[in-house]
Amino acid sequence: xxxxxxxxxxxxxxxxxxxxxxxxxxxxxxxxxxxxxxxxxxxxxxxxxxxxxxxxxxxxxxxxxxxxxxxxxxxxxxxxxxxxxxxxxxxxxxxxxxxxxxxxxxxxxxxxxxxxxxxxxxxxxxxxxxxxxxxxxxxxxxxxxxxxxxxxxxxxxxxxxxxxxxxxxxxxxxxxxxxxxxxxxxxxxxxxxxxxxxxxxxxxxxxxxxxxxxxxxxxxxxxxxxxxxxxxxxxxxxxxxxxxxxxxxxxxxxxxxxxx
Numbered sequence: 001x002x003x004x005x006x007x008x009x010x011x012x013x014x015x016x017x018x019x020x021x022x023x024x025x026x027x028x029x030x031x032x033x034x035x036x037x038x039x040x041x042x043x044x045x046x047x048x049x050x051x052x053x054x055x056x057x058x059x060x061x062x063x064x065x066x067x068x069x070x071x072x073x074x075x076x077x078x079x080x081x082x083x084x085x086x087x088x089x090x091x092x093x094x095x096x097x098x099x100x101x102x103x104x105x106x107x108x109x110x111x112x113x114x115x116x117x118x119x120x121x122x123x124x125x126x127x128x129x130x131x132x133x134x135x136x137x138x139x140x141x142x143x144x145x146x147x148x149x150x151x152x153x154x155x156x157x158x159x160x161x162x163x164x165x166x167x168x169x170x171x172x173x174x175x176x177x178x179x180x181x182x183x184x185x186x187x188x189x190x191x192x193x194x195x196x197x198x199x200x201x202x203x204x205x206x207x208x209x210x211x212x213x214x215x216x217x218x219x220x221x222x223x224x225x226x227x228x229x230x231x232x233x234x235x236x237x238x239x240x241x242x243x244x245x246x247x248x249x250x251x252x253x254x255x256x257x258x259x260x
Contacts, residue, residue, distance in 0.1 A: 025083075032088065038143070079166060100252070108234065142253065
């Protein structure tokens with residue numbers, strides 16, 4: 001068997017180089033798929049992720065020219081681990097952009113009093129709000145429509161220039177800029193408030209009106225009335241602002257097109 005492998009290496013001298021490079025690219029893709037939005041959902045099963053990662057690796061290898069960047073690495077296992085970390089970091093940066101949509105949906109859900117209206121989400125194996133799930137899926141659809149998958153893979157390809165596949169030194173300062181990370185993290189709360197602000201303001205005005213009614217007519221049970229009015233008012237406002245909400249989410253994604 002060893003003689004057969006030796007003869008194959010003689011016939012195809014670049015086979016060993018491409019196999020090693022392919023393993024490193026595959027490792028970076030696995031880390032990327034683990035954290036990137038859309039690909040990190042549980043309904044995107046490993047039976048699909050692994051063949052997709054292999055196909056992408058095969059298509060990417062000729063463009064990366066592994067024979068030109070081949071260097072001596074201290075440990076192949078360390079190189080595999082570093083490539084997984086780099087792919088996961090790129091995917092996490094993209095995930096931070098979509099988390100803001102989930103934060104806004106959670107604020108709307110809590111303010112409308114729909115926290116008890118939950119269902120089992122097979123992608124996370126946990127109980128989630130129906131409204132949060134709907135807005136989260138809508139955000140992912142808009143993310144795909146504006147070219148989010150292209151941005152993520154473009155960032156992944158650029159990462160091979162910043163951090164070559166055989167490199168043993170992780171340039172954190174170039175891969176992750178702290179000001180960018182702070183901006184993405186802070187925008188999670190800002191964007192969530194911007195999405196949920198119409199419903200927050202409407203329900204707050206309703207609470208003020210009910211508070212005035214309770215003071216002027218104490219016999220009226222405003223506590224029970226609030227459970228009836230909040231979901232109805234919130235749903236009506238959500239239907240009214242939905243086109244504007246989709247434009248806001250699209251503009252938010254486009255503003256980060258050059259980041260990921």
